[in-house]
Amino acid sequence: MRADIHLIPSSPLPRGISERSVVVIDILRATSVIVRALSQGVLEIIPVATVEEAFEMAKRCPPDTTFLGGERGSRKIEGFDLGNSPGEYGTERVNGKRLILTTTNGTKAFHSVSAGRVIMAGSFFNMGAIARHCLDLGRDLLVYPSGDMGRFSLEDTVCGGMLIDRILKEGKEPVALTDAGQSALLLYRRFKENPVEALRLSTHGSDLIKRGFEEDLSYCARVDITGIVPIFRNGVIRIGEGI
Amino acid sequence: MRADIHLIPSSPLPRGISERSVVVIDILRATSVIVRALSQGVLEIIPVATVEEAFEMAKRCPPDTTFLGGERGSRKIEGFDLGNSPGEYGTERVNGKRLILTTTNGTKAFHSVSAGRVIMAGSFFNMGAIARHCLDLGRDLLVYPSGDMGRFSLEDTVCGGMLIDRILKEGKEPVALTDAGQSALLLYRRFKENPVEALRLSTHGSDLIKRGFEEDLSYCARVDITGIVPIFRNGVIRIGEGI
Numbered sequence: 412m413r414a415d416i417h418l419i420p421s422s423p424l425p426r427g428i429s430e431r432s433v434v435v436i437d438i439l440r441a442t443s444v445i446v447r448a449l450s451q452g453v454l455e456i457i458p459v460a461t462v463e464e465a466f467e468m469a470k471r472c473p474p475d476t477t478f479l480g481g482e483r484g485s486r487k488i489e490g491f492d493l494g495n496s497p498g499e500y501g502t503e504r505v506n507g508k509r510l511i512l513t514t515t516n517g518t519k520a521f522h523s524v525s526a527g528r529v530i531m532a533g534s535f536f537n538m539g540a541i542a543r544h545c546l547d548l549g550r551d552l553l554v555y556p557s558g559d560m561g562r563f564s565l566e567d568t569v570c571g572g573m574l575i576d577r578i579l580k581e582g583k584e585p586v587a588l589t590d591a592g593q594s595a596l597l598l599y600r601r602f603k604e605n606p607v608e609a610l611r612l613s614t615h616g617s618d619l620i621k622r623g624f625e626e627d628l629s630y631c632a633r634v635d636i637t638g639i640v641p642i643f644r645n646g647v648i649r650i651g652e653g654i
Numbered sequence: 655m656r657a658d659i660h661l662i663p664s665s666p667l668p669r670g671i672s673e674r675s676v677v678v679i680d681i682l683r684a685t686s687v688i689v690r691a692l693s694q695g696v697l698e699i700i701p702v703a704t705v706e707e708a709f710e711m712a713k714r715c716p717p718d719t720t721f722l723g724g725e726r727g728s729r730k731i732e733g734f735d736l737g738n739s740p741g742e743y744g745t746e747r748v749n750g751k752r753l754i755l756t757t758t759n760g761t762k763a764f765h766s767v768s769a770g771r772v773i774m775a776g777s778f779f780n781m782g783a784i785a786r787h788c789l790d791l792g793r794d795l796l797v798y799p800s801g802d803m804g805r806f807s808l809e810d811t812v813c814g815g816m817l818i819d820r821i822l823k824e825g826k827e828p829v830a831l832t833d834a835g836q837s838a839l840l841l842y843r844r845f846k847e848n849p850v851e852a853l854r855l856s857t858h859g860s861d862l863i864k865r866g867f868e869e870d871l872s873y874c875a876r877v878d879i880t881g882i883v884p885i886f887r888n889g890v891i892r893i894g895e896g897i
Contacts, residue, residue, distance in 0.1 A: 418661055419662045419665045421665050421666055422664050422665035422666075423664055423665075562832070562834070563661055563832075563833055563834040564833055565833040565836060565837055568837065589805070589857065590806050590807055590808040590856055593808060593856075594806070594808055594811065594837070594841055597840075597841060597844050598837055598840060601844065612836060613836075615833075
């Protein structure tokens with residue numbers, strides 16, 4: 412097994428992605444929202460790239476069981492039901508419903524890697540479950556940090572490094588690392604005693620603090636609080652069956 | 655001042671490069687060769703992308719003062735005078751001459767950043783001199799690791815992190831880091847007691863070891879052995895005047 416990480420979203424995808432497991436990570440905050448919402452009973456999530464697409468999609472879904480979530484400029488979008496803080500997605504609000512989600516980086520990322528063999532949503536919340544499922548699949552892994560407007564992001568890379576660390580520790584077979592995979596692992600180990608420090612140090616994390624979302628950083632840094640593995644397939648994210 | 659590093663050569667260049675200082679790094683081994691050759695008396699270096707261009711360029715230069723250096727598949731090219739090990743470039747062989755150089759990654763890198771305001775060649779050999787010159791220039795910095803066939807390379811990133819570390823320590827004004835700059839700094843600090851360890855761990859470093867060039871790794875990891883600052887301008891690399 413080989414573990415690689417695509418450090419910069421705007422760089423060309425590596426070859427052979429159609430044979431790989433892909434884990435999309437947008438710790439602040441799209442994949443944290445996705446994992447939290449599904450763990451609280453959302454039935455399916457439709458990630459879309461633009462606000463217009465979100466409203467269009469909502470028109471085609473039953474209104475009583477569909478709601479809109481996401482952000483632009485970190486804030487809730489006008490006419491939407493919820494923003495992009497995972498804490499908002501409690502079971503009383505979301506259970507049994509369909510979420511149409513659009514965020515600046517994360518929701519686009521799923522469409523960028525749609526050629527992947529198996530596409531998962533990873534966060535600190537479900538790190539152990541994602542690592543075990545990657546090991547069960549046994550395929551080469553591409554971690555896909557959503558980044559920050561096409562650029563490298565520290566917080567997603569550190570979370571990707573944690574996934575690689577888990578796979579190295581729990582796997583029974585040798586795992587080969589690319590230089591990028593090795594670097595993500597080393598960056599994660601620098602922060603492993605306190606992952607929230609990486610979130611605070613990151614450009615996007617400090618922007619969120621300035622905009623009043625400081626609580627989201629410690630919320631998103633909680634590790635292994637759920638065992639679900641969200642799978643993106645045919646444009647929709649659902650909890651993987653039989654995982 | 656702002657310090658950034660372009661982690662992946664195949665990703666799009668950031669905006670505003672024409673106002674920035676750019677430091678090209680190909681530790682294994684093009685910029686190590688460039689710094690060593692100039693420190694041993696080479697008058698100018700013409701970096702070219704292909705072997706054909708190297709032979710064409712040589713035809714247009716006086717044969718008694720021109721020689722060819724570089725590699726393909728890490729090895730000396732047929733018909734060339736020298737390979738890509740900096741140790742080969744001693745004063746007895748190179749003093750007073752013009753070097754036409756072509757390597758797999760490094761020589762292309764200079765042409766990729768030719769829009770930069772000031773373009774320097776950096777290596778461990780001249781790290782202190784490069785840091786001081788970047789501080790004297792006072793412009794925003796883009797470190798440009800040459801990478802490995804368009805991909806991220808650990809060894810160049812660690813060397814770029816050392817440059818950022820020096821600039822932070824020696825500068826009198828605050829330096830803002832991008833997430834990529836911050837990550838390179840953290841990766842460098844992981845290896846700062848023993849930079850050659852990063853070279854050994856890297857994909858390209860282990861390939862060089864397999865191909866019989868192990869000595870080049872410790873050779874290239876020597877820090878601050880010369881004070882020269884090579885500048886790339888109009889297609890030619892020379893020692894910067896008055897630096």
